[in-house]
Amino acid sequence: xxxxxxxxxxxxxxxxxxxxxxxxxxxxxxxxxxxxxxxxxxxxxxxxxxxxxxxxxxxxxxxxxxxxxxxxxxxxxxxxxxxxxxxxxxxxxxxxxxxxxxxxxxxxxxxxxxxxxxxxxxxxxxxxxxxxxxxxxxxxxxxxxxxxxxxxxxxxxxxxxxxxxxxxxxxxxxxxxxxxxxxxxxxxxxxxxxxxxxxxxxxxxxxxxxxxxxxxxxxxxxxxxxxxxxxxxxxxxxxxxxxxxxxxxxxxxxxxxxxxxxxxxxxxxxxxxxxxxxxxxxxxxxxxxxxxxxxxxxxxxxxxxxxxxxxxxxxxxxxxxxxxxxxxxxxxxxxxxxxxxxxxxxxxxxxxxxxxxxxxxxxxxxxxxx
Amino acid sequence: xxxxxxxxxxxxxxxxxxxxxxxxxxxxxxxxxxxxxxxxxxxxxxxxxxxxxxxxxxxxxxxxxxxxxxxxxxxxxxxxxxxxxxxxxxxxxxxxxxxxxxxxxxxxxxxxxxxxxxxxxxxxxxxxxxxxxxxxxxxxxxxxxxxxxxxxxxxxxxxxxxxxxxxxxxxxxxxxxxxxxxxxxxxxxxxxxxxxxxxxxxxxxxxxxxxxxxxxxxxxxxxxxxxxxxxxxxxxxxxxxxxxxxxxxxxxxxxxxxxxxxxxxxxxxxxxxxxxxxxxxxxxxxxxxxxxxxxxxxxxxxxxxxxxxxxxxxxxxxxxxxxxxxxxxxxxxxxxxxxxxxxxxxxxxxxxxxxxxxxxxxxxxxxxxx
Numbered sequence: 014x015x016x017x018x019x020x021x022x023x024x025x026x027x028x029x030x031x032x033x034x035x036x037x038x039x040x041x042x043x044x045x046x047x048x049x050x051x052x053x054x055x056x057x058x059x060x061x062x063x064x065x066x067x068x069x070x071x072x073x074x075x076x077x078x079x080x081x082x083x084x085x086x087x088x089x090x091x092x093x094x095x096x097x098x099x100x101x102x103x104x105x106x107x108x109x110x111x112x113x114x115x116x117x118x119x120x121x122x123x124x125x126x127x128x129x130x131x132x133x134x135x136x137x138x139x140x141x142x143x144x145x146x147x148x149x150x151x152x153x154x155x156x157x158x159x160x161x162x163x164x165x166x167x168x169x170x171x172x173x174x175x176x177x178x179x180x181x182x183x184x185x186x187x188x189x190x191x192x193x194x195x196x197x198x199x200x201x202x203x204x205x206x207x208x209x210x211x212x213x214x215x216x217x218x219x220x221x222x223x224x225x226x227x228x229x230x231x232x233x234x235x236x237x238x239x240x241x242x243x244x245x246x247x248x249x250x251x252x253x254x255x256x257x258x259x260x261x262x263x264x265x266x267x268x269x270x271x272x273x274x275x276x277x278x279x280x281x282x283x284x285x286x287x288x289x290x291x292x293x294x295x296x297x298x299x300x301x302x303x304x305x306x307x308x309x310x311x312x313x314x315x316x317x318x319x320x321x322x323x324x325x326x327x328x329x330x331x332x333x334x335x336x337x338x339x340x341x342x343x344x345x346x347x348x349x350x351x352x353x354x355x356x357x358x359x360x361x362x363x364x365x366x367x368x369x370x371x372x373x374x375x376x377x378x379x380x381x382x383x
Numbered sequence: 384x385x386x387x388x389x390x391x392x393x394x395x396x397x398x399x400x401x402x403x404x405x406x407x408x409x410x411x412x413x414x415x416x417x418x419x420x421x422x423x424x425x426x427x428x429x430x431x432x433x434x435x436x437x438x439x440x441x442x443x444x445x446x447x448x449x450x451x452x453x454x455x456x457x458x459x460x461x462x463x464x465x466x467x468x469x470x471x472x473x474x475x476x477x478x479x480x481x482x483x484x485x486x487x488x489x490x491x492x493x494x495x496x497x498x499x500x501x502x503x504x505x506x507x508x509x510x511x512x513x514x515x516x517x518x519x520x521x522x523x524x525x526x527x528x529x530x531x532x533x534x535x536x537x538x539x540x541x542x543x544x545x546x547x548x549x550x551x552x553x554x555x556x557x558x559x560x561x562x563x564x565x566x567x568x569x570x571x572x573x574x575x576x577x578x579x580x581x582x583x584x585x586x587x588x589x590x591x592x593x594x595x596x597x598x599x600x601x602x603x604x605x606x607x608x609x610x611x612x613x614x615x616x617x618x619x620x621x622x623x624x625x626x627x628x629x630x631x632x633x634x635x636x637x638x639x640x641x642x643x644x645x646x647x648x649x650x651x652x653x654x655x656x657x658x659x660x661x662x663x664x665x666x667x668x669x670x671x672x673x674x675x676x677x678x679x680x681x682x683x684x685x686x687x688x689x690x691x692x693x694x695x696x697x698x699x700x701x702x703x704x705x706x707x708x709x710x711x712x713x714x715x716x717x718x719x720x721x722x723x724x725x726x727x728x729x730x731x732x733x734x735x736x737x738x739x740x741x742x743x744x745x746x747x748x749x750x751x752x753x
């Protein structure tokens with residue numbers, strides 16, 4: 014998407030490849046929303062570390078980063094011994110796969126790249142195919158998000174006030190985003206909208222990343238405490254809810270997403286406000302039989318007990334953690350929750366809009382793999 | 384309640400009167416939960432400023448502070464000219480009433496004190512009656528909270544896991560609290576409970592004040608993000624919800640309370656978890672006909688855009704505000720919401736436990752004034 018830095022507006026992706034320097038270029042997301050900076054990793058080990066250290070985060074974005082990282086590692090190989098090359102690539106693959114062990118996207122993306130590489134008969138051919146496959150993966154991610162936007166924009170009418178939770182924006186993908194795609198497409202179609210961003214405690218991705226994205230795109234928006242959405246719905250100030258998903262069960266239509274999503278779905282159902290989930294097809298889990306079995310990560314309690322932000326009133330502003338809570342108290346910190354299908358109006362995918370219960374019926378169309 | 388300071392445990396009220404020095408003694412609540420300190424105001428102007436500056440906050444606590452402040456002002460009068468004394472008291476009253484203009488409790492409390500004073504025929508008699516009336520007001524506040532605890536404790540069974548929102552604890556009253564009263568009474572009766580404290584963004588009173596209270600009373604508890612309650616209910620980890628109220632409509636049973644209360648009530652109803660509201664009778668509004676007409680204060684957006692806490696990793700920890708949100712984004716910040724009667728299991732009052740719809744039928748018992 015476009016970002017304006019010191020008055021100059023330019024188009025960026027979260028991750029791109031600089032072939033001349035064999036470098037992966039990443040938006041340094043840990044500095045956002047306070048600073049916009051591009052960093053380049055010089056080798057695949059640095060790329061793996063960028064994933065581990067969360068310079069880049071979000072399903073599509075880390076998938077593409079791993080794909081580029083694998084190509085980067087392959088490019089760095091000197092010589093023409095195909096056997097040695099294959100061993101080298103396997104070790105690059107493992108390093109990148111280990112960068113964020115619970116994430117499935119880097120592995121899926123690298124498997125795509127490896128499948129393409131296998132078509133080459135020489136080291137040089139495989140190197141070249143790896144890079145092309147990584148570029149293809151990134152382009153496909155963008156194409157999927159654009160398709161989500163195209164389908165989703167039909168649901169958004171001029172003047173609508175939209176609630177969103179967490180960040181399923183372009184920063185989480187290569188570009189465009191999932192939950193944000195219909196918003197950007199609606200804006201491009203000339204529709205005026207206003208977005209309420211749940212701040213999304215404890216990590217505040219709504220107040221930081223989504224708000225930054227919307228501000229850069231000049232979409233009217235306001236941040237609200239997670240406590241405030243119910244009140245705004247009660248007063249008739251929200252017309253539509255749209256969120257992303259970390260995992261959607263193809264068999265049941267249940268949606269696992271950032272903690273608090275379920276609460277917003279319950280509120281929306283009570284107020285008869287449509288509740289949409291926007292997802293790329295890669296996040297559909299066709300195996301698991303019930304949402305209750307989705308493992309819910311319990312994150313560190315420090316996230317709940319305090320907050321990260323910029324300290325003001327100092328000579329130089331700096332990022333710091335403040336302990337908000339009573340020092341002798343602990344916290345529970347589930348990172349995700351599961352929203353049942355009955356609360357979801359529809360699921361917006363690159364292949365169209367589906368009722369949650371229709372995913373399974375349409376599974377052949379939606380990329381179901383036995 | 385008991386507070387342990389440097390190993391010594393002592394009983395405190397939020398506000399007491401030091402007759403020997405004609406001083407009002409207050410817990411400096413702005414330092415909590417990081418520091419426990421008692422401050423004394425030397426004259427009624429300082430007492431008014433303590434209310435304005437929120438050294439003391441909470442309906443019952445500022446009511447008693449104003450009552451003591453009026454007595455303090457009366458005591459400071461030198462001479463026996465009753466007419467001059469009456470003029471002086473009127474000016475003290477006005478100063479204290481202006482300290483927090485939207486609050487109704489200081490005015491109600493001071494009216495009680497003035498009514499009692501009027502029985503005296505000399506300055507000395509009135510001075511003495513003022514102090515006795517202020518002490519009586521504070522004692523009554525404690526008696527009401529104890530009665531809430533006595534009634535409410537019957538609802539809490541051994542082993543229950545209780546969710547609470549914001550702080551309707553002893554810090555908001557003279558002692559005991561409203562929503563916390565049944566918890567303290569249940570503990571005193573030997574019942575083991577576990578409390579989940581909603582952090583209660585944007586001002587975090589749950590993470591700071593309620594968590595501090597529970598820690599001091601050694602009640603097992605954990606702070607959760609406001610987003611997490613729905614998930615815990617879904618997993619069967621919450622047995623009961625109990626909150627306070629800023630204003631309860633006697634005609635409809637609707638409850639205005641801290642933003643986010645409505646959301647918890649909607650979730651509790653979905654999960655068939657009892658949702659209780661604990662209130663002193665003074666917060667019942669017998670006039671207003673519908674909750675929609677309760678004015679909802681829109682507070683400053685800085686509360687949503689950042690957080691107050693202790694900065695760590697500095698040589699000396701200090702309290703600071705961090706800006707969390709995207710710098711170019713704004714916020715909506717409604718301070719309260721309204722929960723309809725249908726979502727409230729019962730209302731716990733000093734006069735017993737009532738269905739919300741029964742308040743109006745029982746109005747003569749509950750202090751209804753035409």
